[in-house]
Amino acid sequence: xxxxxxxxxxxxxxxxxxxxxxxxxxxxxxxxxxxxxxxxxxxxxxxxxxxxxxxxxxxxxxxxxxxxxxxxxxxxxxxxxxxxxxxxxxxxxxxxxxxxxxxxxxxxxxxxxxxxxxxxxxxxxxxxxxxxxxxxxxxxxxxxxxxxxxxxxxxxxxxxxxxxxxxxxxxxxxxxxxxxxxxxxxxxxxxxxxxxxxxxxxxxxxxxxxxxxxxxxxxxxxxxxxxxxxxxxxxxxxxxxxxxxxxxxxxxxxxxxxxxxxxxxxxxxxxxxxxxxxxxxxxxxxxxxxxxxxxxxxxxxxxxx
Amino acid sequence: xxxxxxxxxxxxxxxxxxxxxxxxxxxxxxxxxxxxxxxxxxxxxxxxxxxxxxxxxxxxxxxxxxxxxxxxxxxxxxxxxxxxxxxxxxxxxxxxxxxxxxxxxxxxxxxxxxxxxxxxxxxxxxxxxxxxxxxxxxxxxxxxxxxxxxxxxxxxxxxxxxxxxxxxx
Ligand SMILES: Cc1cc2nc3c(=O)[nH]c(=O)nc-3n(C[C@H](O)[C@H](O)[C@H](O)COP(=O)(O)OP(=O)(O)OC[C@H]3O[C@@H](n4cnc5c(N)ncnc54)[C@H](O)[C@@H]3O)c2cc1C
Ligand code: FES
Ligand code: FES
Numbered sequence: 001x002x003x004x005x006x007x008x009x010x011x012x013x014x015x016x017x018x019x020x021x022x023x024x025x026x027x028x029x030x031x032x033x034x035x036x037x038x039x040x041x042x043x044x045x046x047x048x049x050x051x052x053x054x055x056x057x058x059x060x061x062x063x064x065x066x067x068x069x070x071x072x073x074x075x076x077x078x079x080x081x082x083x084x085x086x087x088x089x090x091x092x093x094x095x096x097x098x099x100x101x102x103x104x105x106x107x108x109x110x111x112x113x114x115x116x117x118x119x120x121x122x123x124x125x126x127x128x129x130x131x132x133x134x135x136x137x138x139x140x141x142x143x144x145x146x147x148x149x150x151x152x153x154x155x156x157x158x159x160x161x162x163x164x165x166x167x168x169x170x171x172x173x174x175x176x177x178x179x180x181x182x183x184x185x186x187x188x189x190x191x192x193x194x195x196x197x198x199x200x201x202x203x204x205x206x207x208x209x210x211x212x213x214x215x216x217x218x219x220x221x222x223x224x225x226x227x228x229x230x231x232x233x234x235x236x237x238x239x240x241x242x243x244x245x246x247x248x249x250x251x252x253x254x255x256x257x258x259x260x261x262x263x264x265x266x267x268x269x270x271x272x273x274x275x276x277x278x279x280x281x282x283x284x285x286x287x288x289x290x291x292x293x294x295x296x297x298x299x300x301x302x303x304x305x
Numbered sequence: 306x307x308x309x310x311x312x313x314x315x316x317x318x319x320x321x322x323x324x325x326x327x328x329x330x331x332x333x334x335x336x337x338x339x340x341x342x343x344x345x346x347x348x349x350x351x352x353x354x355x356x357x358x359x360x361x362x363x364x365x366x367x368x369x370x371x372x373x374x375x376x377x378x379x380x381x382x383x384x385x386x387x388x389x390x391x392x393x394x395x396x397x398x399x400x401x402x403x404x405x406x407x408x409x410x411x412x413x414x415x416x417x418x419x420x421x422x423x424x425x426x427x428x429x430x431x432x433x434x435x436x437x438x439x440x441x442x443x444x445x446x447x448x449x450x451x452x453x454x455x456x457x458x459x460x461x462x463x464x465x466x467x468x469x470x471x472x473x474x
Contacts, residue, residue, distance in 0.1 A: 007307045008327035008373055031374075038369040039350055041328075051327070053374060104441035105421060107351060109363045110370070191440045192352070 003041035010053035014060070014140065018167060020052045022142040025164035028052055032074060032115035035107050054167065063087075065175065069136075072171040074115075078108035078126075091133075091175050093286065094182035094202065098125050101186050101195070114168045117153070120160045120223070122258065123195045125186070127154060127224035132200040132216025136172035141165045147172070154223040157258070180204050181287025183279035186218075187271050189262055195219055196263040197271040199251075201279035203239060205287050210234045215247070215279075219263075220255035220272045227251035230276060239284045241277075248277035312376045316341060317385025327373045332356045334372035335382060343383040343412045347443070354442030357413040357420075358382050364420035364441075383412035386419065394466040395419055398455040406446035413442050414452055422460045429460035 009020045021028050027049035031037055040046040054060060054074060061075035063086060070087045081099040084092040102108060102116075102125055116126040117137060130137070130150040137153045139146055142165055153161050162168060176182070186198040200216035213234035215227040230247040237243045252273030259265050314321045316339055323338040330349075335341045335358070347353035349368045356367040359381040386393035395418055398404070405411045421428055421438050428434045435456060439449055459466045 002330070002333075003328040005326060005328050008310075008371070010374070034369050034371075034374075035351060035366075038371075042349055042368075055374065100437065103351075105438055106354065106357055106364045106366050106417065106441055110365055191437075 004047045006048050007050045010056045012056050014057050017052050017054055022165045033111035035111035036119045068175050070173045074169050078102045078111045090180040090182050097184045101125050104192050118168045120154050120158050122157050122223050123219040125198055128216040128218035129200050131224040132214045133173050138170040139166040140169040157222050179287055181283035183282030185275040185279045197268055199275040199279040201283040203283040210239055220257055229254050244277045244280040248273035251276040312373055316380045325372050329372050330368055331370045331372045332367035341382050341384050355410050355413040357416045359420045364417045383415055395459040398459040402451045402455040404451035404455040410444040417442055426460050
């Protein structure tokens, strides 16, 4: 099918976009990369009366370091995160490890990180990353600006705490200084498929002992979640394979995946355990500076910054 | 804007003044209003890539963009590649390497490859990135091998693209 008719506005100023959206928030939609919304409009799952296209809004595409935070504008495309120099140190490595798993180059050229969070697919890589890192989600509406922690932002499949009249204007990610290692693993049916399950791991190590652990999971529940039990188990223990396997078991036991035709609940739960274990092992390697071939190039790229 | 809207599209450096509803896809407007039917529509879901065109130099799915979004942008389609009666080096290479059979996917692959390799020719030297790029689009006939060889023929070391020189041809 083709999209149903709609009115179209493409303002150049954020205030005009907010005003346009606020006029009829229930029936208007924000158009960012369009890589999910236009598809939903083809299927007529979405029939907005008005599209507020934010692609012409000035200044929304910037990615800047702001104190201890990486501030990512709503128009930063997936593609911008393909190179580790997008952010300092471990955060840049993590984002550039995740980004290639999202669709393929032409979709990454248009789709945005903010759009992924607003869409809130429970298997989205960026949503799992945002939850793992405790991202701040900045929303701008007619009443002004507010910030919602990622942990409170996702409230169900394709459902968020964003009010219909709000535009997601920035994603705020904490920089990851110090001896931090990052890992990302994903199970998917084909190269261009959405994830069945994905795991983000961030470990802070002191003398081989885990001082802080963050685990973000996609496909492990009806929304992106952290594996809190597994994280608690890791802290204070040695970064060793048995410990990672135990954390994987805890994450699997704590997950409550939705069934889909190609991945039943038990299968997904099993995969959660495997991917958590592998992502943790990757994070340990990463923190050692033991990057492997691909990682070494990236490391040099980072140093060259 | 509501209802039919005048839009000037610049496709292959030619201006097309069209009047379209905002809901019309770039792909449909190229085909039906600009009469540029080289761009094909397969899935209309962003999956197959047969509709790939370049917008401001980047390969994008023209089934997931509206024509009204493209006013003032530089659009390139497969019709714009041949010059002075000669195929673009990659078009020639795809023919030489048997990179097509039915041809339905070909315009999409050509625009995908030309867009990406013009931006970064080193992709040809990196099998992993080349696979990543070619997996963007679907081909039901060739098994991709001929298309991959065509990329190497045109953009690899001593590729025909270099030899042809001028204007990226
Ligand atoms: C073939 C294909 C494969 C894909 N594979 C993957 C994959 O593996 N993993 C993955 O995560 N995604 C995948 N995607 C989806 C892609 O990542 C989208 O880019 C993303 O889900 C949405 O971002 P967008 O900028 O395109 O948003 P849009 O499609 O423009 O919008 C999506 C939704 O979010 C809302 N929205 C967007 N931006 C804002 C904002 N700033 N403020 C308020 N609301 C907003 C829109 O109103 C809409 O409801 C795939 C898409 C395709 C076509
Ligand atoms: S028709 Fe656009 S991707 Fe298939
Ligand atoms: S040549 Fe037939 S689909 Fe590619």
